[in-house]
Amino acid sequence: MEKKLLLSRLEAFDPEIYAFLQEEKQRQRYTLSLVPNVNAMSPFAAYLEGSILTNCVYDRHDETATGGLHLESIVQERTKEVFGCDHAIVRLGNIAAASRVVFHALLQPGDCVLSFNLRKQEHISGLSYVFENYGIDPATQQIDWGEIRTHAERIRPRIIIFSPVSFPRTIDYRILSEIAQSVDAYLWVDISQTVGLIAAGLLPSPVMLADVVTFSTGGSLRGPDGAILLCKNEIAARMDETVVNTGRAALHMNHLAALGVVLREATSENFRRYGEQVLKNAEVLARALRDHGASVLCGGTDTHLVLASSAGNVDIVEATNAISYMSVRVKRENVPTMNPGLFLHALRLSVFNPTTRSLKEEDMAYLGMLLAKPLTQSLSPEEIAKARDEIIALVKDSPIFSEEWMGENPEN
Numbered sequence: 470m471e472k473k474l475l476l477s478r479l480e481a482f483d484p485e486i487y488a489f490l491q492e493e494k495q496r497q498r499y500t501l502s503l504v505p506n507v508n509a510m511s512p513f514a515a516y517l518e519g520s521i522l523t524n525c526v527y528d529r530h531d532e533t534a535t536g537g538l539h540l541e542s543i544v545q546e547r548t549k550e551v552f553g554c555d556h557a558i559v560r561l562g563n564i565a566a567a568s569r570v571v572f573h574a575l576l577q578p579g580d581c582v583l584s585f586n587l588r589k590q591e592h593i594s595g596l597s598y599v600f601e602n603y604g605i606d607p608a609t610q611q612i613d614w615g616e617i618r619t620h621a622e623r624i625r626p627r628i629i630i631f632s633p634v635s636f637p638r639t640i641d642y643r644i645l646s647e648i649a650q651s652v653d654a655y656l657w658v659d660i661s662q663t664v665g666l667i668a669a670g671l672l673p674s675p676v677m678l679a680d681v682v683t684f685s686t687g688g689s690l691r692g693p694d695g696a697i698l699l700c701k702n703e704i705a706a707r708m709d710e711t712v713v714n715t716g717r718a719a720l721h722m723n724h725l726a727a728l729g730v731v732l733r734e735a736t737s738e739n740f741r742r743y744g745e746q747v748l749k750n751a752e753v754l755a756r757a758l759r760d761h762g763a764s765v766l767c768g769g770t771d772t773h774l775v776l777a778s779s780a781g782n783v784d785i786v787e788a789t790n791a792i793s794y795m796s797v798r799v800k801r802e803n804v805p806t807m808n809p810g811l812f813l814h815a816l817r818l819s820v821f822n823p824t825t826r827s828l829k830e831e832d833m834a835y836l837g838m839l840l841a842k843p844l845t846q847s848l849s850p851e852e853i854a855k856a857r858d859e860i861i862a863l864v865k866d867s868p869i870f871s872e873e874w875m876g877e878n879p880e881n
Contacts, residue, residue, distance in 0.1 A: 505819035514727035525722035547732040556705035567696035568592035574711040580627040588632035607806040632659035637770040646678040665689030669744035692731035734876035757837025763844040791843035827871035
């Protein structure tokens with residue numbers, strides 16, 4: 470059935486859902502998202518997710534040439550090619566599922582976990598571990614590795630987690646690996662926020678140094694909602710067994726095919742150009758915010774992420790609300806530090822979605838100027854409305870996914 474006819478019949482059959490669909494199309498067109506885990510899916514992947522492959526689900530026992538294990542092996546090999554890992558698990562439905570596999574496979578109840586900003590604690594419901602925090606120094610807003618080493622030697626964790634969702638700088642993973650080895654701990658790095666930039670070779674990769682690497686497959690990879698787990702050969706069998714024993718044996722063909730195509734896109738020149746544009750846009754956004762009086766934490770950015778905070782006596786909650794009324798989606802966060810109970814209040818601003826929509830440096834400079842206004846002063850309703858009109862004018866003609874970033878044909 471043709472798409473136009475199908476939509477017409479949907480409108481007649483279920484006007485409530487049809488209306489929701491149309492409202493969402495308008496919202497995405499006229500709203501700009503700077504939320505880090507929000508990005509448009511690759512059109513190739515989106516097509517495959519909704520294709521006839523949706524009707525195909527296999528379990529792990531299917532070994533036919535056209536069955537689930539065959540497609541899974543294609544995706545696994547592409548993952549290994551992109552990331553240079555020993556072993557890849559690609560059938561996980563989300564990052565929480567990947568996290569729980571790691572916990573079940575490597576830890577015993579009561580084990581100590583040393584985690585950057587206490588990340589992954591949100592994924593242990595029903596499990597019992599002792600979490601210890603490490604984070605940035607509140608004065609320098611950087612990581613003091615000497616202090617982290619001393620902390621690790623004191624508590625002797627079974628696993629050290631680095632999941633830098635609120636840290637916009639790159640690190641030397643060798644230091645983190647040395648700390649983990651010195652206390653006989655596993656090292657687990659979650660690269661969900663930066664996986665696309667790592668795949669493109671634009672940021673350092675932890676894969677050769679960490680025992681486990683996990684990441685979500687949406688966001689910067691522009692794939693379907695899901696997760697991948699990479700690990701060293703020494704613990705691969707344990708991970709595979711845990712995946713099956715925790716009920717994750719089903720293979721959904723539409724999901725695997727969509728995942729396979731974005732991994733192929735990740736090896737393309739257009740994907741690398743996309744990543745380069747992301748880094749340029751983030752740098753310009755950080756500079757524009759700072760130039761117009763807003764506070765930018767951690768001294769700037771090396772990634773897609775800018776941590777922006779209010780200046781002077783401006784309340785960040787009020788600023789966040791004003792930005793939302795300006796038709797910009799943002800995420801406010803209390804960033805933990807090494808000092809217990811001391812948090813830095815910031816907006817986590819990601820440029821993935823603006824870049825996917827074809828915004829370039831001049832657009833980000835203009836956006837930074839507009840965002841700095843509510844972060845540096847209290848705006849009147851009229852001023853907020855004016856800024857909203859300017860944001861809408863900036864994005865209303867921008868595609869949800871610019872064709873310039875799609876994987877190019879091999880012969881081109």
